Amino acid sequence: MRKTYKYRIYANREVLGKAGRWLLLCRRLYNVALEQRITIYRQDKSTISCYSQINQLPDLKAGFPEYREVGSQVLQGVIERLDRAYKAFFRRVRNGDGKVGFPRFKGRDRYDSFTLKQAGWRLDSKYLSIRNIGRFKLKLSRQIAGDIKTVTIRREATGKWYVCFSCDNVPARVLEKSNSSIGIDVGIKSFLVDSVGNKVDNPAYFRQSEKLLRRRQRRLCRRVKGSNGRRQARVLVAKAHEKVKNQRNDFLHKVANQYIAQYGVIFIEDLNINGMVRNHHLSKSIADSSWGKFFELLSYKAEEAGRVVTRIPRFEPSSKTCSDCGAVNKDLTLNDRQWVCQACGVLHDRDYNAAKNILQVGQTCQEVTYENAQSVS
């Protein structure tokens, strides 16, 4: 399996200055290559391929000697990135995805990373050296496994630098087999409720960090464009964003790890965007990104551990169906946190009941699949 490892990196002013210069050169190349594509299209309605743009890189180096110091693979990576932006654009146009933005020229703060492949870098236990840039210090808090395919150096809006190692052939760490399964309902009030009855709430510190973020965003809006104060305010906003993101990720990792450690099969209802909008306890942005990220983490950790995560297609009455007798209680509204089944009289907690339904539907689907497989063979 593939896996990406991310670490913070540190270096002296000179090294960071050079890395910043590579970012600048890469950004210029990106913009020039984009301009070339646009010009060629305007002139004779034809296109230039990624391949032929890459073939022009030696000419670029001849004409602009400052590009000689930048690794060839790094420059190729810039052209490939533009090509991906183009392909994504045309794919969205073909699919008719609403408003589709044409690939844009990158402004000063809009180009924040470059990528090396096999050559031009070396990693030992404490240092990452990049040819023609210098040495970065890093702490390998998690050991890297598998084969490193790409090395991406990134400067975030906070001014901090990071490296991402993207690895192939990372061995799975299979956990001891577990036959137990569980259903998870992404809650309206809580972060989630499972079919055993556990509730996981959003940590209170989410809201505090969010308040901080909003305060700083308001301050940024008040600052005059182009001023020094605005620049500082922007860094503070970026730092608050980073804090929110880190807290959120820590929380999500912890929750996902608990479920992966305990259960062999996990059923979740497919993402319910409307349900997330109803979550008044968090801003929409945090709630949305949390869900997406949680599903992503859970699936990826499951793959790594030899577990199964199955998404249950959204079934409308999940929260209105009695998990005891199966009767659908149509008159329920979103405000009914607890309700009594009209058919059998059992008292239900809304989310807990939904989680039990998800587990039941999941297990039924699995049996059907199993039977189909049997009848085929």
Ligand SMILES: [Zn+2]
């Ligand atoms: Zn009932």
